[in-house]
Amino acid sequence: MPGLSRRSRRSTQAKPTSSFGTASDRAKALEVRNLRCQRKSSRPPRGIGINETSLSTRKEDAMSTIVKAAAVQISPVLYSRQGTVEKVVKKIQELGQQGVQFATFPETIIPYYPYFSYVLAPFALAKEHLRLLEESVRVPSMETQAIAEAAKEANMVVSIGVNERDGGSIYNTQLLFDADGTLIQRRRKLTPTYNERILWGQGDGSGLRAIDSAVGRIGQLACFEHNNPLARYALIADGEQIHSAMYPGSFVGPLFAEQAEINVRQHALESACFVVCATAWLNADQQTQIMQDTGCAIEPISGGCFTAIVSPDGRIIGEPLKAGEGEVIAELDFAQIDARKRLIDTRGHYSRPELLSLLIDRTPTSPVHERIAHPKSDVARAAVDEERTVEVL
Numbered sequence: 169m170p171g172l173s174r175r176s177r178r179s180t181q182a183k184p185t186s187s188f189g190t191a192s193d194r195a196k197a198l199e200v201r202n203l204r205c206q207r208k209s210s211r212p213p214r215g216i217g218i219n220e221t222s223l224s225t226r227k228e229d230a231m232s233t234i235v236k237a238a239a240v241q242i243s244p245v246l247y248s249r250q251g252t253v254e255k256v257v258k259k260i261q262e263l264g265q266q267g268v269q270f271a272t273f274p275e276t277i278i279p280y281y282p283y284f285s286y287v288l289a290p291f292a293l294a295k296e297h298l299r300l301l302e303e304s305v306r307v308p309s310m311e312t313q314a315i316a317e318a319a320k321e322a323n324m325v326v327s328i329g330v331n332e333r334d335g336g337s338i339y340n341t342q343l344l345f346d347a348d349g350t351l352i353q354r355r356r357k358l359t360p361t362y363n364e365r366i367l368w369g370q371g372d373g374s375g376l377r378a379i380d381s382a383v384g385r386i387g388q389l390a391c392f393e394h395n396n397p398l399a400r401y402a403l404i405a406d407g408e409q410i411h412s413a414m415y416p417g418s419f420v421g422p423l424f425a426e427q428a429e430i431n432v433r434q435h436a437l438e439s440a441c442f443v444v445c446a447t448a449w450l451n452a453d454q455q456t457q458i459m460q461d462t463g464c465a466i467e468p469i470s471g472g473c474f475t476a477i478v479s480p481d482g483r484i485i486g487e488p489l490k491a492g493e494g495e496v497i498a499e500l501d502f503a504q505i506d507a508r509k510r511l512i513d514t515r516g517h518y519s520r521p522e523l524l525s526l527l528i529d530r531t532p533t534s535p536v537h538e539r540i541a542h543p544k545s546d547v548a549r550a551a552v553d554e555e556r557t558v559e560v561l
Contacts, residue, residue, distance in 0.1 A: 233502040235383045237410070238263050238271040238495045239446045241417065241475035244280040246454050249303040252278045253311045256328065257318040259495075264322025268497060269347070270383045273328040274448035275390050275414035276340055278311070279303040281448060282331070283419070285363045287464035296461070297367060304333035305341075307354055312343065320349030325381045327388055327412035327444075332356070337369045340390055342414065347382035358399060361392040372533040378408035384502065387441075388412045394431035401526055404439040405515045409505060411435060417447025417473040418455070424472035425490060436478040440508035442500045443478040449493055480508035 242259060245251030256273060263271055275281060280303075284296040305311050307330075319326045325347050332341035332354075340357035355375020360368040376399060378387040387403030387410075394400060394413060403411065413432050415424075425447075432443045450458070455469055476488035477498045485498040512518045 233384065235410070235500045235502070236267055236269050236497065237383075237442070237444050237477060237500050238266075238268045238497045239444045239475045239477050239489075240271055240273050240495045241447060241449050241473060241489045242273065242277060242493055243449050243451055243454060244277055246280055246457060247299065247303065249279040249305060249311060252280065253314055257314055260315070260318040260322050260324060260326060263495070263497075264318075264324050266497065268322075268324060270325045270381075270386075270410060270444065270500075271327070271495075272412045272414065272444040272446040273326070274446045275329040275416050276331050277328065277448055278305055278330040280331075281416040281419075282364070282367055283416075283450075283458055283469050284462050285367050286419075287458075287462050287468050290366055293366060300331060300367065301333060301336070301338055304331040304338050306333050307341070307343070308351070312351065315343070316345050316349040316351060319345040319347065323347050323382075325383050325386070327386065327414075329390060329414045331368075334369075338367055339371065340364065340368045341371075342375075342388040342390055342412070344379060344381070344386060344388060344412075352381060353379045353386075353388065355388060357390045357393060358396070359393075373402075373528050373530045374532040376402045376528060376530065378403050378406035384409040386410045386412060388414070391415050394428075394435060398526060400435055400438070401514075402528055404441075405526060407515065408439060408441050409502060410500065411439060411441050411443045413443055413445040415445070415447045415472075415474070417475075418450035418469055419472035420468055421471040425474040428472075428474040429476070429488075432474075432476070432478050433482045433484070436480055437482040437508075438514055440480045440505055440513065442480060442505075445474065445476050445478070447473045447475050449473060449491070451493075480504045 240259060242255065245255055256278065260271065282300055285293060288296065315326065315328065326345045328343050330341050330343060332339045340360060342355050343351060344353035346352045353375060356371025357368065358371045378385045385408050387406065387408035389399060391414065415428050428445065432445045436443045450469055455466055458464065458469055459466060473490045474488055475496055477485045477496050479485055486496055489496055
């Protein structure tokens with residue numbers, strides 16, 4: 169009837185003589201119920217909308233990140249800050265043309281590693297020490313700006329070691345430039361090793377951290393810092409995905425290269441990150457020059473090169489470079505990080521922080537610590553001084 173509501177229409181329909189109805193009725197009811205179930209299952213839950221764009225984004229996020237990285241073995245332009253910077257800039261440009269997104273350069277490659285400090289007696293160091301001081305890099309400076317511009321032009325994250333001059337002191341410093349050219353980290357080697365302590369000042373804990381960059385989270389350590397398990401764990405706990413390891417190279421023979429390999433492969437295993445390791449190379453002319461300047465034999469400034477890239481499970485990717493200039497280039501698939509951490513995550517499920525933990529002081533150090541008086545006390549003191557002046561007058 170037209171005037172009745174839907175509820176009223178239902179009430180006027182004839183009821184079946186049995187609660188189960190006929191076989192035909194039961195079949196129709198079952199068909200209707202199945203149809204309703206299909207309609208419900210095709211609808212999104214109430215209050216939740218489906219956004220096709222967000223779904224596709226989630227699929228992209230689930231895909232692994234792949235970063236093309238380079239470990240660079242390069243010679244300095246001996247005794248020349250400007251010459252070495254120009255050579256580094258050219259190499260960054262070359263790597264950029266190959267699509268490299270991240271590159272590690274050797275320890276203190278600018279202007280050069282102080283080999284003389286290892287082969288000369290302390291009383292005979294003055295001449296070479298002053299020459300290194302004169303050629304060392306100020307941060308910031310025209311030299312750091314040149315590297316920043318090269319990194320930006322190549323759209324590359326660059327990790328590089330320099331001798332940094334700060335006043336009358338030199339520091340073993342690691343610089344990290346983001347792909348837009350921004351200097352995102354300047355850290356100093358915590359404790360110079362053995363003979364290096366004559367030349368370099370000490371760093372502090374402010375740089376002992378991983379840094380977010382365009383290619384992922386990056387940590388940096390120099391040379392024998394990789395023998396300090398607490399320093400390494402600081403970066404592990406900070407979630408580094410790529411570890412930049414730097415060594416001098418052309419130093420104390422093949423044993424040094426073997427030790428560097430052990431260092432970086434063990435760190436990759438413990439941190440479940442990729443390690444990009446770079447050492448420097450001295451060519452025959454440079455070795456001859458250093459021998460003439462210091463009177464040393466060739467053995468202390470030979471061998472010791474291990475430029476390589478290591479995966480999170482400790483395997484060497486590609487062929488390491490142990491002689492000559494060149495680079496090791498590899499694609500870093502971040503899915504391998506999760507695959508390794510599924511087994512052992514030393515900052516997560518495989519840690520026991522209630523039993524073992526690390527205390528880090530990341531306060532930047534300074535030779536001056538000022539204690540400034542409270543502003544109100546300064547005002548009060550000024551008022552008293554004014555009263556005394558009036559009384560005297």
